[in-house]
Amino acid sequence: MLGLKVPKKEANHIRLLLQEKSILNHNWKIKRSQDYVYLPLDQIPDNTLLNEMGLDNGAVVDVGFEEHKKRPRNMEDYLQGRIPPEKMDEFKKSFDIIGDVVILEIPDNLEEEKYLIGEAALKFTKRRSVYRKKSAIKGVVRTRKLEHLAGEDISETIHREFDSRIMLDVKKVYFSPRLATERKIVADQVHDGDIIIDMFTGVGPFAINIARRPKLENVKIYAVDINPEAIHYLKENIGLNKVQGKINPLLGDVAKVLNDLDVHADRIIMNLPGTACEFLPVAVEHLKPGGTLHYYQFSRDFEDPVKRVKKAAYPRQVEILDMRKVKSRSPGVWHVAIDAKIGH
């Protein structure tokens, strides 16, 4: 490797000159001896420049420089050279961070590299635990299998969403941080005094976000879930967020819970996009005239969910207030939101 041998007292001035001419090689460490400094070169300086520096061709020497260790700046940098390049593209860098927990999607053909990827995620996110998705979200309680990859195997955590704190166990309950914006959109529509039914509340992120909003002192939220673990964490979250008295946690099948409960709501949240349609009749039955449904469905378009809402509400009038694509579910299929006002 070529370098420029310069007297110690000239070294700083010459280094700046080489830098200015962009011929100092920054990948290698500058070397020093008692009287000389050796500057790594990108190219040999021409005679004019050598003259300007008070040197001649003899100053260009072969030197064994030490390479600067490059610090990886992200997971991809870190994994470069550690997993085969052709597999790099297959590794989905998209991952969810829920509190102290990272949840990754790693395809099966990266099985051998999974722990390395897990360690990389741990290092670059600085979280406590890394898990890999081992199944799709399934079953009535909408959970998935997780495989522990790195860090501590602790799946309970507290996630921050806007100014709310949401405690949950990623192995036992459903929770998606990707719905944060949607929850804010709904919470922003709520009026003080509203009676709300959150039909599929999970650990209560919609309910907590609403109850935490300033100026909503008199909201009353009936938050229902069929998963006892979800209701356990909802109760924890009510305490954590100091919203006691605003949220009533109810365990059970929402159809049964509502039939046993004589409540009519100003708005009903139906975030169970796979099967919420089955609960539209019971929702309409418990919605006051002029109340709002926040209905969610997996769909390729808005027409189908709107048609279902209108059918369930008939003969009541339906005014569609808003329609949103909340997030992608699979190619061409969206988790869509319909805000619908149901009249008399």
Ligand SMILES: C[S@@+](CC[C@H](N)C(=O)[O-])C[C@H]1O[C@@H](n2cnc3c(N)ncnc32)[C@H](O)[C@@H]1O
């Ligand atoms: C997609 S998760 C939504 C949770 C929550 N709304 C959120 O945003 O995180 C759906 C929830 O509905 C609950 N669930 C499913 N069927 C139910 C039913 N028949 N009655 C009440 N809850 C139900 C599941 O246990 C799950 O927690």
